[in-house]
Amino acid sequence: MSGKAGGELGVLALASTPVISVAEGASLADAIRLMAEKGYRRLPVVDPDTGELKGIITATDILGFLVAGPKHELMVEKHGEDLAAALSEPVSSIAVRAISIEVGSSVLDALELMVAEHVGGLPVVDASGRLWAIITERDLVKALAGRPTGARVAELMTPDPVSIRPEASLREAVELMVERGFRRLPVVGPDGGLTGIVTSMDIIRLFHAAMREGRLSPELLETRVGDVCTRPVVSVGPGDDVGRAAQLMWEHGIGGLLVVEPRTGRLVGIITERDFFKLLPG
Numbered sequence: 563m564s565g566k567a568g569g570e571l572g573v574l575a576l577a578s579t580p581v582i583s584v585a586e587g588a589s590l591a592d593a594i595r596l597m598a599e600k601g602y603r604r605l606p607v608v609d610p611d612t613g614e615l616k617g618i619i620t621a622t623d624i625l626g627f628l629v630a631g632p633k634h635e636l637m638v639e640k641h642g643e644d645l646a647a648a649l650s651e652p653v654s655s656i657a658v659r660a661i662s663i664e665v666g667s668s669v670l671d672a673l674e675l676m677v678a679e680h681v682g683g684l685p686v687v688d689a690s691g692r693l694w695a696i697i698t699e700r701d702l703v704k705a706l707a708g709r710p711t712g713a714r715v716a717e718l719m720t721p722d723p724v725s726i727r728p729e730a731s732l733r734e735a736v737e738l739m740v741e742r743g744f745r746r747l748p749v750v751g752p753d754g755g756l757t758g759i760v761t762s763m764d765i766i767r768l769f770h771a772a773m774r775e776g777r778l779s780p781e782l783l784e785t786r787v788g789d790v791c792t793r794p795v796v797s798v799g800p801g802d803d804v805g806r807a808a809q810l811m812w813e814h815g816i817g818g819l820l821v822v823e824p825r826t827g828r829l830v831g832i833i834t835e836r837d838f839f840k841l842l843p844g
Contacts, residue, residue, distance in 0.1 A: 571668060573695075577694075577701060581606060581685070581693055581696050585609075586607050586608065589651065589652060590655075594766055594773065598766055601763075603762060604620045606696060607654065614692055615662055616657070618659075619656065622740065623657070625765060629783060630736050633656055661675065669697075673842055699836055707809040707811070707812040709805045709808075710805050715801070715806075715821055715833050716831070718804060719830075723820075723831060728787055729787075732768070732787060735747060735787050745762045745818070746760065749788060756820065757793065759795050761816075798819045799821070804841065807833055808838065818834035
């Protein structure tokens, strides 16, 4: 996408609508259910009567509250380690202020704002603050999918990504994600072999299944990463065009790809939706 084209294209041309949102009085259990069933890792939080944007909540916010991080201390103070009780809390208790953009803005305005604010999505609102749409990294993936960019995966990827062992617990995985700000971790065995990938959404879906089946307990967090990680891994080569990487992400509905050396099968990097921002001019 050229700077000129992005500047002239209105944000609503690329943004996703209708928006899946959650009412500010809904519970965290409701938010997990929506994320798991709809496949969204972020949800705008709105006033149910007016549609006014009140905040945003992400899968990482929820995991940080339930498992690790500063907000987890609030959960422990109020609910101990009772996950079911904690999930009755309203989303407004942990939602964060939403960085938003107005409907008359351009796509380039939106992408530049996401880069500046280090966020992966922007609710699109009208002058009254009512939610109209949302533009996310995934929309940029859709725009790039299958289009030759002239850039190679190796130019945008993060080399030598942080990984986790298959025998590690989900608690350890979440602690690492929250501490380092990651949404996904390659799962690598003691011999260095790639066995899978675990993401924040994998864990959200596990929580959702446990809620449905009545087996939500702290013991769930002791589950081995190797037992729940996604496999086989969708991967890309370091020499592939970035448009190919975007195509694979779009086809599989995922936000990141492990980068594997084709001849050796060795993990050499990871490329995510956010890395595509590096293609923007300036």
